[in-house]
Amino acid sequence: MRLTRRAALLGLTAAWSLGGPLGRASLALAAAPTDKRFVVVILRGALDGMAAVVPYGDPGLATWRAELIPGAPGTEDGMLDLGGFYGLHPGLAGLHTLYAAGELLPVHAVAGSYRSRSHFEAQDYLESGADHRMTSGWLNRVVSVLPVGEAGHSPGGPALAVGMAMPLLLRGPATVGSWAPQNFGTPAPDLYARLASLNEADPITGPAIREGLRERGFSTEVLSNTTVDPKQRYAFPSLAAAAGRMLAAADGPRIAALEIGGWDTHAGQAKRLNFPLQQLSTGLLALRVGLGDAWRSTAVLVMTEFGRTVRVNGTNGTDHGTGTIAFVLGGAVAGGRVMANWPGLAQANLFEDRDLQPTLDLRAVAKGLLAQHLGLPPPALARVFPDSDAASPARGLIRA
Amino acid sequence: MDTRTAHALIRFGLGRRGADPLPGDPAAWLHRQLQGPDPANFADLPATPQALSVLREQREAEKRDPNSLGRPRPVQVLFRTDAAAQLANAIDTPAPFRERLVWFWTNHFTVSLRQGGTAAVIGPFIREAIRPHVTGRFADMLLAVMRHPAMLMYLDQAGSVGPDSLAGQRQHRGLNENLARECMELHTVTPAAGYTQADVTAFARVLTGWSIELRTETPGMVFRPNAHEPGTQTVMGHEFPPGEAGGVAALMFLASYPTTHRNLAAKLVRHFVADDPPPDAVRRIEGVLRDSDGDLGAASAALIDLAQAWQPLTKLRSPQDYVIAAIRALALPDELRPDVLGVMGMLGQPLWNAPLPNGWPDRAADWAGPEELLRRADWAFGVSARAADADPVALAEANLGPLLRPATLAAMQHAGSRRDAMTLLLSSPEFMRR
Numbered sequence: 001m002r003l004t005r006r007a008a009l010l011g012l013t014a015a016w017s018l019g020g021p022l023g024r025a026s027l028a029l030a031a032a033p034t035d036k037r038f039v040v041v042i043l044r045g046a047l048d049g050m051a052a053v054v055p056y057g058d059p060g061l062a063t064w065r066a067e068l069i070p071g072a073p074g075t076e077d078g079m080l081d082l083g084g085f086y087g088l089h090p091g092l093a094g095l096h097t098l099y100a101a102g103e104l105l106p107v108h109a110v111a112g113s114y115r116s117r118s119h120f121e122a123q124d125y126l127e128s129g130a131d132h133r134m135t136s137g138w139l140n141r142v143v144s145v146l147p148v149g150e151a152g153h154s155p156g157g158p159a160l161a162v163g164m165a166m167p168l169l170l171r172g173p174a175t176v177g178s179w180a181p182q183n184f185g186t187p188a189p190d191l192y193a194r195l196a197s198l199n200e201a202d203p204i205t206g207p208a209i210r211e212g213l214r215e216r217g218f219s220t221e222v223l224s225n226t227t228v229d230p231k232q233r234y235a236f237p238s239l240a241a242a243a244g245r246m247l248a249a250a251d252g253p254r255i256a257a258l259e260i261g262g263w264d265t266h267a268g269q270a271k272r273l274n275f276p277l278q279q280l281s282t283g284l285l286a287l288r289v290g291l292g293d294a295w296r297s298t299a300v301l302v303m304t305e306f307g308r309t310v311r312v313n314g315t316n317g318t319d320h321g322t323g324t325i326a327f328v329l330g331g332a333v334a335g336g337r338v339m340a341n342w343p344g345l346a347q348a349n350l351f352e353d354r355d356l357q358p359t360l361d362l363r364a365v366a367k368g369l370l371a372q373h374l375g376l377p378p379p380a381l382a383r384v385f386p387d388s389d390a391a392s393p394a395r396g397l398i399r400a
Numbered sequence: 401m402d403t404r405t406a407h408a409l410i411r412f413g414l415g416r417r418g419a420d421p422l423p424g425d426p427a428a429w430l431h432r433q434l435q436g437p438d439p440a441n442f443a444d445l446p447a448t449p450q451a452l453s454v455l456r457e458q459r460e461a462e463k464r465d466p467n468s469l470g471r472p473r474p475v476q477v478l479f480r481t482d483a484a485a486q487l488a489n490a491i492d493t494p495a496p497f498r499e500r501l502v503w504f505w506t507n508h509f510t511v512s513l514r515q516g517g518t519a520a521v522i523g524p525f526i527r528e529a530i531r532p533h534v535t536g537r538f539a540d541m542l543l544a545v546m547r548h549p550a551m552l553m554y555l556d557q558a559g560s561v562g563p564d565s566l567a568g569q570r571q572h573r574g575l576n577e578n579l580a581r582e583c584m585e586l587h588t589v590t591p592a593a594g595y596t597q598a599d600v601t602a603f604a605r606v607l608t609g610w611s612i613e614l615r616t617e618t619p620g621m622v623f624r625p626n627a628h629e630p631g632t633q634t635v636m637g638h639e640f641p642p643g644e645a646g647g648v649a650a651l652m653f654l655a656s657y658p659t660t661h662r663n664l665a666a667k668l669v670r671h672f673v674a675d676d677p678p679p680d681a682v683r684r685i686e687g688v689l690r691d692s693d694g695d696l697g698a699a700s701a702a703l704i705d706l707a708q709a710w711q712p713l714t715k716l717r718s719p720q721d722y723v724i725a726a727i728r729a730l731a732l733p734d735e736l737r738p739d740v741l742g743v744m745g746m747l748g749q750p751l752w753n754a755p756l757p758n759g760w761p762d763r764a765a766d767w768a769g770p771e772e773l774l775r776r777a778d779w780a781f782g783v784s785a786r787a788a789d790a791d792p793v794a795l796a797e798a799n800l801g802p803l804l805r806p807a808t809l810a811a812m813q814h815a816g817s818r819r820d821a822m823t824l825l826l827s828s829p830e831f832m833r834r
Contacts, residue, residue, distance in 0.1 A: 204829075
């Protein structure tokens with residue numbers, strides 16, 4: 001049976017969620033070569049690591065960005081304490097439950113090997129796993145170094161891109177599936193505008209649709225502006241839940257990549273971060289629910305292309321920076337602590353007098369996970385991350 | 401298509417399916433659907449004893465080894481199979497009014513996934529306790545519902561023990577009033593009857609012993625004399641003898657109480673006519689129920705004959721009605737049908753998963769949340785991609801007939817693609833109505 005990847009996986013999902021007459025398409029994925037699950041989440045747009053995991057114990061913090069610091073731990077809507085020096089943003093409350101369960105390991109002051117402050121370059125490098133753009137992504141190379149399963153690769157391969165597009169992270173020679181919910185596409189703003197106008201005079205649907213569009217951040221002006229992309233803002237939790245269910249299946253994929261945007265908080269950061277952080281937190285918990293028992297053998301790496309400036313900018317936001325946060329989480333993860341070689345926020349310690357100084361190479365975190373979780377030996381790690389000898393695998397990420 | 405036909409198809413039904421032949425006489429077509437047994441055929445689906453056996457075996461297997469069962473687990477498979485079959489039936493049924501009545505009574509007697517571990521038996525519950533009685537006597541449906549393991553599990557009745565019964569004395573266990581209270585408040589007489597807490601407690605005592613037994617060859621409802629509260633109980637001024645028969649008598653009493661008929665009439669009229677049910681229409685249906693000793697077929701027939709039932713459509717389709725109507729309208733073949741179960745969840749009405757025992761709400765305001773309606777539009781956009789070969793304007797005219805507004809038609813004609821045109825149809829206020 002030869003199906004397009006997307007169609008095949010669509011059929012698969014339909015069959016899982018319903019079975020029987022409404023979803024009779026089905027597909028058996030071949031046995032994957034590992035029972036470990038590995039998920040990478042890309043935060044596109046550069047998450048401010050010091051907003052997500054606030055180093056409130058650093059005396060410099062308030063001198064640079066007092067207006068961006070949430071309330072103290074223990075106060076209403078305040079940070080959630082992570083051991084006395086760091087506090088988790090209240091929007092990530094869901095993740096705090098994982099921290100308490102020892103399943104969340106924030107890794108601070110981390111950055112890729114590149115020093116670009118361009119989103120698009122930096123994302124390419126982040127996904128290439130190098131300081132230049134490659135034709136394949138590092139997670140695709142992980143797939144190619146994994147041993148092939150007994151029954152060979154499934155049509156979708158043992159890895160899966162969850163979302164509309166195949167990210168560079170998963171592009172490359174190894175076969176990889178992609179999956180998007182059947183309803184993932186949303187109308188273009190212009191079509192929203194026309195259906196809103198169609199309902200305008202209706203006493204029930206008119207006000208509701210008008211308000212719905214407003215809530216989704218469409219003002220009358222931006223209805224005709226095609227750059228607004230509502231799917232980025234709405235899809236992550238459901239995608240994550242679906243990814244979890246697919247990864248949990250005995251014959252499902254073992255590796256998946258997801259992404260979520262909304263992090264480029266140049267203005268009004270304190271307010272604008274709440275939504276994407278909640279989406280991220282909700283989505284990661286949904287991933288865990290979807291994984292069920294397989295959560296125990298799961299490790300997730302959440303990474304972003306770079307951090308943001310230590311100083312608040314003139315519009316109560318932050319600009320493109322360097323060092324930031326990464327999250328490692330999962331039932332397999334040795335969490336419940338923050339991993340960091342904290343550089344300090346004294347002016348002399350800032351990177352180029354503006355950014356959080358990175359003290360850990362993100363590749364070291366990824367390599368540590370690949371080594372300890374998926375059991376990749378050093379030669380395989382060298383193929384996944386070429387020229388990365390300087391970034392030796394971080395230790396102690398996975399429970400013994 | 402004339403307006404009466406459109407109303408018959410949409411107000412009483414689930415929307416026209418593709419270009420199915422139109423009924424010649426809309427009212428007669430509706431009346432015919434009330435004749436005879438339920439036309440749905442679920443011969444392949446398990447009955448309650450089989451479903452309970454699967455549940456028992458799953459529990460035993462998980463007790464022995466929590467990881468012994470793969471996913472989806474057997475009970476989930478049962479649930480999904482039943483859900484898929486009943487949803488497919490709603491999409492394909494030639495008797496959509498009959499089907500609407502099934503879903504109406506299913507919601508009146510809500511059994512939800514949210515508690516009681518009911519997943520295995522909700523499907524059988526609808527097939528066994530609801531469907532056979534939709535055109536029968538309300539008292540028979542009530543009795544079938546209250547004796548069904550799904551309801552006994554959902555509202556905690558199975559563990560309710562008379563404090564002075566043998567089991568109560570020995571195990572120091574007692575009443576659980578949940579089912580008794582909801583039965584009075586929601587299923588039958590409502591607080592309009594003026595009952596007190598003492599009546600609820602007494603009725604809970606009447607129902608003690610109504611339980612389930614899983615450990616037999618044909619698991620199901622049992623009456624446990626050892627758990628039954630001894631003595632006569634007085635509920636709303638009426639005495640009921642001890643024993644299983646006392647519970648049956650109490651249910652018959654509640655089923656035919658005047659406020660029960662008013663409650664049912666108001667709910668039926670709200671569902672089929674208007675969010676604010678016209679009082680004279682309610683009185684009319686209430687009178688039919690009273691005079692026919694709770695004949696639901698007669699009450700349903702009387703709904704068709706209400707003048708108000710042929711006025712312009714004002715009700716907002718619930719997500720469930722909306723999704724089913726859209727799939728019927730697009731006449732999607734099996735292999736192109738979306739995952740209805742998933743869609744219903746996304747649109748805010750996950751199947752058989754109402755938050756509380758009072759079921760899903762039945763007023764436009766409850767379903768007209770901004771995000772909820774936008775999600776309908778988003779979903780409409782997605783599902784429209786599956787009907788790429790259809791002529792949107794012809795489909796709109798076939799589906800809505802005279803209810804299609806010129807503005808919608810014009811917007812569809814000016815749409816940039818068939819998909820956009822179809823999205824506009826499915827997002828139009830007239831398609832949202834029933």
